[in-house]
Amino acid sequence: MAHHSDAPRRSPGAARDPEAQAGALRRWTGRHGLLAYTVLACGISWSLLISGFLGARAGTLDPDGALVWVLIQVAAGGPLIAAVVVLALTRGRRGLGELARSIVRWRVHPVWYAFVLLAVPLLGLAATWVFHPAAMAASLAQNWSLLYTQLPLGVLSIALFTGLAEEPGWRGYAQPTANQRHRPLTAALIVSVIWALWHLPNALFGQGAVETLAHLLATVVNGFVLAWVYNATAGSVLLVMLLHGAQNATGGLVLLLFEGSADGPTRTGYYLISALVFGALMVVVTVRTRGRLGLPSPGAHGTHRSGGTP
Numbered sequence: 001m002a003h004h005s006d007a008p009r010r011s012p013g014a015a016r017d018p019e020a021q022a023g024a025l026r027r028w029t030g031r032h033g034l035l036a037y038t039v040l041a042c043g044i045s046w047s048l049l050i051s052g053f054l055g056a057r058a059g060t061l062d063p064d065g066a067l068v069w070v071l072i073q074v075a076a077g078g079p080l081i082a083a084v085v086v087l088a089l090t091r092g093r094r095g096l097g098e099l100a101r102s103i104v105r106w107r108v109h110p111v112w113y114a115f116v117l118l119a120v121p122l123l124g125l126a127a128t129w130v131f132h133p134a135a136m137a138a139s140l141a142q143n144w145s146l147l148y149t150q151l152p153l154g155v156l157s158i159a160l161f162t163g164l165a166e167e168p169g170w171r172g173y174a175q176p177t178a179n180q181r182h183r184p185l186t187a188a189l190i191v192s193v194i195w196a197l198w199h200l201p202n203a204l205f206g207q208g209a210v211e212t213l214a215h216l217l218a219t220v221v222n223g224f225v226l227a228w229v230y231n232a233t234a235g236s237v238l239l240v241m242l243l244h245g246a247q248n249a250t251g252g253l254v255l256l257l258f259e260g261s262a263d264g265p266t267r268t269g270y271y272l273i274s275a276l277v278f279g280a281l282m283v284v285v286t287v288r289t290r291g292r293l294g295l296p297s298p299g300a301h302g303t304h305r306s307g308g309t310p
Contacts, residue, residue, distance in 0.1 A: 025089065026089050026090060029086060029089045029090050030089075030090045033086055033090060033173075033177050034174060034177045034178055034181075034190075036086050037082050037083060037086045037169065037173055037174055037177070038082075038174075038194050040078075040081075040082035040085060040086065041078045041079045041081075041082035041083075041169055041198060042078070042197075042198055043078075044074070044075065044078035044081055044082060045075040045076070045078030045079075045198060045201070046075075046200075046201055048071045048072075048074055048075040048078075049071070049072070049075045049201040049204065050201060050204070051071065052068050052071040052072065052075075053201075053204045053205070055068075056068060075201075076161075076162065076165045076166070077165040078165075078169075078198075079165065079166045079167075079168070079169025079170055079198070080164065080165050080166070080168050080169050081169075082169055082173075083099065083168050083169040083172060083173035083174075084096065084099075084168075086173065087099055087173065099168055099172050099173065099237075102168075102172050102235050102236060102237040102238075103164070103168055103172070103237045103238060103241075104238060105233070105234070105235065105236040105237065105238055105239075106236070106238055108233040108234070108236050108239060109233075112229065112232070112233055112236075112239055113239075113242075115229070116229065116239060116242050116243045116246050117155065117242065117246060120225075120243065120246040120247060120250065121151060121155075121246055121249070121250045121253075123277055123278070123281070124247075124250035124251065124254065124273075124274060124277065125250065125253075125254065126277075127273050127274070127276065127277035128254050128264075128265060128270065128273055131265065131269075131273055132258075132263065132264050132265060134263070135258065135261065135263035135264050136257070136264070139257040139258060139261070139264065140257065143256075143257055146253060146256065146257065147253075150249075150252075150253055150256065151249055151250070151253050154245070154248070154249030154252055154253065155242065155245040155246050155249045156245065157245070158244065158245035158248045158249055159241045159242045159244060159245030159246075160241075160245075162244060162245070162248065163240070163241030163242070163244040163245050164241060166195075166244065167226075167237050167240045167241045167244055168237055170191060170194075170195050170223075170226070171191075171226055171227070171230040171237055171240045172235075172237040174191045174194065174195075175187065175188075175191050175227055175230055175231075176235060178190050178191050179231070179295065183291065184227075184231065184291060184292050184293040184294075184295050185286065185291050185293065187227070188223065188224050188227035188228070188293055189220075189224075191223060191227060192219070192220045192221075192222075192223025192224055192226075192227065193220055193223075195219060195220075195223050196215075196216045196217075196219035196220045196223065197216070199215065199216065199219060200212070200216075202215065210268055211267060211268045211271070214268045214271035214272050214275070215271050217271065217272070217275045218271040218272070218274045218275040218278075220275075221274070221275045221278050221279045221282065222247050222274065222275075222278055224278075224282045224293070225243065225247075225278050225281065225282060226240050226243055226244065227293055227294075228282070228285055228289075228293045228294050229243050229294070230294075231292075231293050231294030231295045232293075232294025232295075233294075247274075251270055251271075251274065254270050255267060255270065
């Protein structure tokens with residue numbers, strides 16, 4: 001005797017609904033990769049930072065406690081997490097593998113290491129000297145050893161932690177994605193502005209309005225420098241991690257040199273100095289590269305593989 005199950009039967013389409021939804025999400029993310037990345041990176045970082053800030057203000061979180069520290073660290077890694085998620089959705093293991101290889105891509109022309117590790121700090125220090133000559137001379141005379149102790153350690157530590165948390169996202173994913181859809185200058189501007197706005201929650205943690213605006217301006221300008229180095233080194237995220245470290249460590253060194261002094265630049269002042277000197281540099285680079293910012297001319301083949309000279 002045949003037995004008939006009373007269990008309700010699912011329609012053939014019902015089992016495929018999750019797969020269909022996943023496929024639709026994958027296609028949408030593939031078409032709007034930069035938007036998806038931006039929403040995810042900002043969503044992760046902003047939600048965690050704002051939650052931590054509100055929790056501390058309400059007294060439910062200890063601002064110096066372990067949980068707030070974890071929230072801040074995860075928030076800092078929002079760009080890296082977003083890049084991994086978007087690439088996993090759209091390109092799978094191949095995309096993740098390419099990102100991983102770009103993070104360890106060290107075979108570039110030595111001139112780029114010289115620019116990142118020597119020229120960038122020297123430009124920042126020299127520009128500060130121009131605006132604060134007497135104070136800079138006196139401070140360096142007393143603390144010159146910081147140039148070979150504090151600065152190199154700062155570059156490497158910031159590159160390893162801050163650079164790794166941010167640059168695989170901003171330059172490793174967002175920059176090449178923008179490059180595919182826009183002209184180099186426009187692509188650099190778009191990514192730099194998004195990167196600057198990602199920093200907005202800093203205003204919750206003691207950064208005033210004027211300092212926030214100066215920080216945003218300096219971030220946008222330095223974003224162009226990062227885009228140029230990324231493009232010109234055939235997509236070396238390692239080099240832009242080091243550049244990120246050099247940019248931040250130089251600013252930190254300047255503020256350390258003038259700590260407690262009324263004669264040196266404030267944090268806001270250094271942001272403006274940085275924006276001025278590196279803005280001038282990028283005007284020269286833009287003219288010299290005819291707006292390509294290190295990208296090969298359309299139709300060129302093979303010139304973007306090995307990392308050329310500036």
